[in-house]
Amino acid sequence: MAAAANEPDHASDQWPLWEVFTQAKDGAPHEHAGSVHAPDPELALQNARDVYARRGQVVSLWVVPSSAIIASSPGEQGPFFDPADDKPYRHPQFYRTPRGVRVY
């Protein structure tokens, strides 16, 4: 349960962790900026603002409980991300541009 996992961890006396995403201008994607600790959503937003949005140009902030992030496993790097260098047809460079086609 994501909500339960984001409850304060009293054992470590730490507030839950939140991932922070900032948007530099309208229409731009929200990009991962880092993380903050905070006891609840409103303070997570305020802490994110104070840590990541005070100096740079930011028009929008997202905070997401870190526990809500589904991550791939480092152990699966090989099967998950193998670049398949032995399969050159997967790379666009494999194809030759036909004559008469304008290259941009």
Next chain:
Amino acid sequence: MDVLFEYLLRLGDDRLVLGHRLSEWCGHGPVLEEDIALANVALDLIGQASRFLGLAGRVEGKGRDEDALAYFRDVIDYRNVKLVELPNGDFGRTIVRQFLFDAWSVLLLERLQQATHAELAGIAAKACKEARYHVRHSGEWVLRLGDGTEESHRRAQTALDELWPYTGEMLAADEVDRAAAGAVAPGVAALEPAWREVVSDVVRRATLTLPADGFMHSGGRQGRHTEHLGHLLDEMQILARSHPGATW
């Protein structure tokens, strides 16, 4: 006495002294994020003070800039309310003091944006944006401390009870305020109903009890301060006074 000069000193000194107090938390905040947040608010306040005092110096016309006013005046020349010079105490006390000030500062700066003095109105407009964030921050913390654990509630209530007698000074009109009202800026007395509404709403939601009005401290606006301001100024002014004109 130049009313505008006196009035600007008040605006500048409240923010300079509170900003310096808050800066004492730098490196000592309860958690890293809050440490940064308090330092940000401190910097905003010192920035506001710099602009208000800079303008005060130009209005005075005796060649004093904001640094001269900040570093080369003594306790008796400072015009801040006593509330802002009180020691930080625990985090709860710092937050309650901040909230009581922020709630008032937003209301004052909102009105000052309509000041007849264009430069003053411009400084107020910029400061008002910052103050709106400050009161959001301190207000949210009052809610969490008041409606938090038994200990946080007790500490917040103790702070509120101890600081309440220092709030009257923010809202008390004297001859400078009355002279400024209309000519320069809105009178502070007019802010009281709105300030009470904001404060009592947050205090109620924080499950705290608003103290009864009784004796209210005064004198800060006339330079009669608590014993704490002298120590604060000693620390704040030592560098500038030991090395006049020093630059980075």
